[in-house]
Amino acid sequence: MTPSLNLKATLIILLLLTCISAMAKPRVVAVVNPSASSASAPIRAMHYIMDTAIPSMNLLEEASGSAPISNYFRTVYFSTFQIGSDHQPFTAVLDTGSANIWIPGSQCQSEGCEGKHQFNQASSHTFQGTDQGFQLKYGTGAVNASQSYDQVTLAGLVVKKQGFGIALAIDKFFKNSGFDGIFGMAFKELAIGKLPTWIENAAQTQVIKKARFALYLSNKADGEDSRLFLGDPDSHYYQGKIQWHPLIPIDSKTPTRFYFTIGLHDLKVGQSSLSIQCPHQGCPAVVDSGTSQLIVPKAVLAQFQNDIKVKEDCSDLDKLPTIKIQLSQFSYDLTPAFYVIKVPDQQNKLHCQLGIDAIDDNSWILGDTFLRSKLSVYDLSGTRVGFATLASRLTQQLTLKEYVFIQE
Secondary structure, three states: OOOOOOOOOEEOEEEEEEOOOOOOOOEEEEEOOOOOOOOOOOOOOEEEEEOOOOOOOOOOOOOOOEEEEEEEOOOEEEEEEEEOOOOEEEEEEEEOOOOOEEEEEOOOOOHHHOOOOOEOHHHOOOOEEEEEEEEEEEOOEEEEEEEEEEEEEEOOEEEEEEEEEEEEEEOHHHOOOOOOEEEEOOOHHHOHHHOOOHHHHHHHOOOOOOOEEEEEOOOOOOOOOEEEEEOOOOHHHEEEEEEEEEOOOOOOOOOOOOOOEEEEEEEEEOOEEOOOOOOOOOEEEEEOOOOOOEEOOHHHHHHHHHHOOOOOOOOOHHHOOOEEEEEOOEEEEEOHHHHEEEEEOOOOOEEEEEOEEOOOOOOOEEOHHHHOOEEEEEEOOOOEEEEEEEOHHHHOOOOHHHHHOOOO
16 A cells, blocks of 8 residues: 555655744644554654644653643644653653654753653663664654663553663754654554553553553644543543444555554545545555544545635635545544644745645545544554544534634
8 A cells, every 4th residue: 555664664754834823933844654664654644843842741640541632733642651660751742653662861962852851761770771772764864762671651550661762862853842752552563673562561461451542632722631541431531332443454464463554435525425446445544643634645635625625714614514434334524623724834824724635646544633533442452443422522612713723
């Protein structure tokens, strides 16, 4: 489905936007995520927020199995966790499209480590280092890290001897990004070194009952009301049943337990189906919290752009059609409140546009544009992904215009 990527993971710049707020002019960059496998890997359009302060969060959580998630302008969702016996705090993107944890180390002197929490291994008596290193290559530089082990605490729950990377050098591309690192949450088969992920280790050591977690990603920009649930989700966040989708391989060379990939069978704008060509099991679509937009092949994007005309002044929001996405036998509605985003031009004037993009002729990624509209559940033990309708209190808080103009 996708072109082969570098074994150690090539990351390229896809899109450069300039975002503004009343006090800052951050840059938003859509990039391709590192892949640790020699198998084909989908290109991901993950928005990292650069040169801006991200809202502060409580860095210590009680052992609840649930943790708050913050977002910046609905483009990146991040939470906090701790490493070491002394619970050193870090912020990280909760990323279902990767499987490694990495954070900056105290010995990192490169420009990319400026403004970040840095791990001091000497102050943790449970730390175990190795002589193994790895590199994540990026189109604008690289992250060089040493493979290490220590206790890692997420939502107050501790996993001992968790593998993670201590970055010794980070390119300036990550300078002042507002978060410290990445918390990969996919399968160990995707990870560099095939290290079990935190979720897998937590289930194996019975820290949690199931290798399962759920994400509620708020549609409110800059909000801190999004939530991570370890194990089963809180029933107050959704209504009805969770609709489950079995995972499928992203291609013939890749195992099923790799990305969270499910079959996409049909797309409609209003009542009209788009022209897509998918096999019987569906087009392999990666469910990825680290991708900001809904990513479709270029030919499909052209159809969306022809059928949905979003006015730059956002005056037609109430007249735009609903997108219907069929995954297996289930159909999911995506309304303008979720698929319209607001971005600035070179003069920092804000405009509305379609929150759907393409990066090649084949890739399908169900990113945050889609995930904000549902509660998503990731069941590693059952090799499946589920979606549930959000509780009515979560979808009736704001009007359509307020969703898009929340920064004004």
